[in-house]
Amino acid sequence: MNEKTILILGGGVGGLVAGNELRRLLPREHHIIVVEKNAQHAFAPSFLWLMTGDRKPERITRPVRELVRSGVEIVHAEARAIDVAKQQVETGARSLNYDYLIIALGTELAPEWIPGLTGAAHTFYTFEGAMKLHQALEAFTGGMIALAVCAMPYKCPGAPHEGAMLIADCFRKRGLREKVDIQMFTPEPQPMPVAGPVLGDMIKQMLQSKGISFHASHKLSAVNPQTRELTFEGKSPVKYDLLVAIPPHRAPSLVREAGLANEAGWVPVDRASLATKHENVYAIGDITAISIPGRWKPDVPMMLPKAGVFAHNHAEVVAHRIAAKINGRTPKEAFCGDGYCMLEAGEELAGFAYGNFFAEPSPQITLHKIGKTWHVGKVLFEKWWLAPFGLRRELLRLALRWGAKAKGIPVTV
Numbered sequence: 001m002n003e004k005t006i007l008i009l010g011g012g013v014g015g016l017v018a019g020n021e022l023r024r025l026l027p028r029e030h031h032i033i034v035v036e037k038n039a040q041h042a043f044a045p046s047f048l049w050l051m052t053g054d055r056k057p058e059r060i061t062r063p064v065r066e067l068v069r070s071g072v073e074i075v076h077a078e079a080r081a082i083d084v085a086k087q088q089v090e091t092g093a094r095s096l097n098y099d100y101l102i103i104a105l106g107t108e109l110a111p112e113w114i115p116g117l118t119g120a121a122h123t124f125y126t127f128e129g130a131m132k133l134h135q136a137l138e139a140f141t142g143g144m145i146a147l148a149v150c151a152m153p154y155k156c157p158g159a160p161h162e163g164a165m166l167i168a169d170c171f172r173k174r175g176l177r178e179k180v181d182i183q184m185f186t187p188e189p190q191p192m193p194v195a196g197p198v199l200g201d202m203i204k205q206m207l208q209s210k211g212i213s214f215h216a217s218h219k220l221s222a223v224n225p226q227t228r229e230l231t232f233e234g235k236s237p238v239k240y241d242l243l244v245a246i247p248p249h250r251a252p253s254l255v256r257e258a259g260l261a262n263e264a265g266w267v268p269v270d271r272a273s274l275a276t277k278h279e280n281v282y283a284i285g286d287i288t289a290i291s292i293p294g295r296w297k298p299d300v301p302m303m304l305p306k307a308g309v310f311a312h313n314h315a316e317v318v319a320h321r322i323a324a325k326i327n328g329r330t331p332k333e334a335f336c337g338d339g340y341c342m343l344e345a346g347e348e349l350a351g352f353a354y355g356n357f358f359a360e361p362s363p364q365i366t367l368h369k370i371g372k373t374w375h376v377g378k379v380l381f382e383k384w385w386l387a388p389f390g391l392r393r394e395l396l397r398l399a400l401r402w403g404a405k406a407k408g409i410p411v412t413v
């Protein structure tokens, strides 16, 4: 057999799943290489529990090498340039040639896009940020906490709302809830606009029941750290005591430099196959631009949200398609737009949103009543994701599959 090299850029959610699935599907003569700049992997959904103090840093991180099957090569280096014509990637360590390329580089945060934001705001969108925010919340004894979503798109549309509810829960536990005013600001017209008005109203009610004010259509334009004041486009300024921000997101610049990105910097792909316009080059997860039915505002088309569940599903589809091609079969697997999200609400309770994002005329998403089950599901998923390959991981996978089947949810793990 003609040996092939599959090169995966980024060893986060999508890159790890793609590498492991390809190793499972392909004979050993084919090379699977993951280029990842960080030696440690941190599980992003648990940043919220790091912020609340429910997780220690070491419980939500693992060496990347422990999370891949044997036979997946990890190159710990920064990918610097992609040359699609030469089928070559320049990294900080060496040049790598490929037969198939999977781009799974995720997003970067760009707080500098909002004047005054850098240094003024905390964030739970990074590992270090969540640890620092935990300390700031511990030291906070009263006043106004502003939680600002700065720009669209951002990853995990549920996370800012979860963050607000978990912050409220921290102060409830400390008996300080009455002294802390929590206000959420977002440029979106409602919570999770992609999921439609009914679900948006349900999330608004969840926030209200926790005493959190929700301010839609508030686009942050500047922060004054001296006066602790937020400026919004076309709205009155707002004073805060502690600022928590979801900074603007951007795609890593090397995809733009390689001519793979659209004007906004994201990589457009065929929504079913995740193929880019270049032969044997795929992009998966947060770095992609996938338009979906429906409109965010009358003039703005909706995009598939950036979420780990999609990165995971994309990775499986692409791994199967590449393996089929190498094995001389016609690839059949397609991404169908299904997704789900467990929405932490505090007090060890969570809601569960599930649906199809390709449904016409707009995504069909259902929010199940909050309960303990969904919280336990999220904890189990965390344990499964961070377990090294072996019996424990397999048992956790079976438990998750059994739980999902009992609830009638087609969860892939």
Ligand SMILES: Cc1cc2nc3c(=O)[nH]c(=O)nc-3n(C[C@H](O)[C@H](O)[C@H](O)COP(=O)(O)OP(=O)(O)OC[C@H]3O[C@@H](n4cnc5c(N)ncnc54)[C@H](O)[C@@H]3O)c2cc1C
Pocket: 009, 010, 011, 012, 013, 014, 015, 035, 036, 037, 038, 044, 045, 046, 047, 048, 077, 078, 079, 080, 104, 105, 106, 107, 124, 125, 126, 155, 156, 159, 252, 284, 285, 286, 287, 306, 307, 308, 309, 310, 311, 341, 342
């Ligand atoms: C607080 C928080 C909560 C979340 N909760 C959920 C949730 O409950 N459910 C859900 O589905 N999603 C959730 N997400 C979103 C989820 O984490 C992301 O959507 C998911 O990680 C995207 O996977 P990805 O593979 O596209 O990118 P990532 O997982 O971000 O992986 C990208 C990888 O590429 C590496 N990289 C970047 N540039 C380079 C380079 N030049 N060279 C080498 N390596 C590079 C990065 O180090 C990283 O490891 C949450 C995110 C946050 C921040």
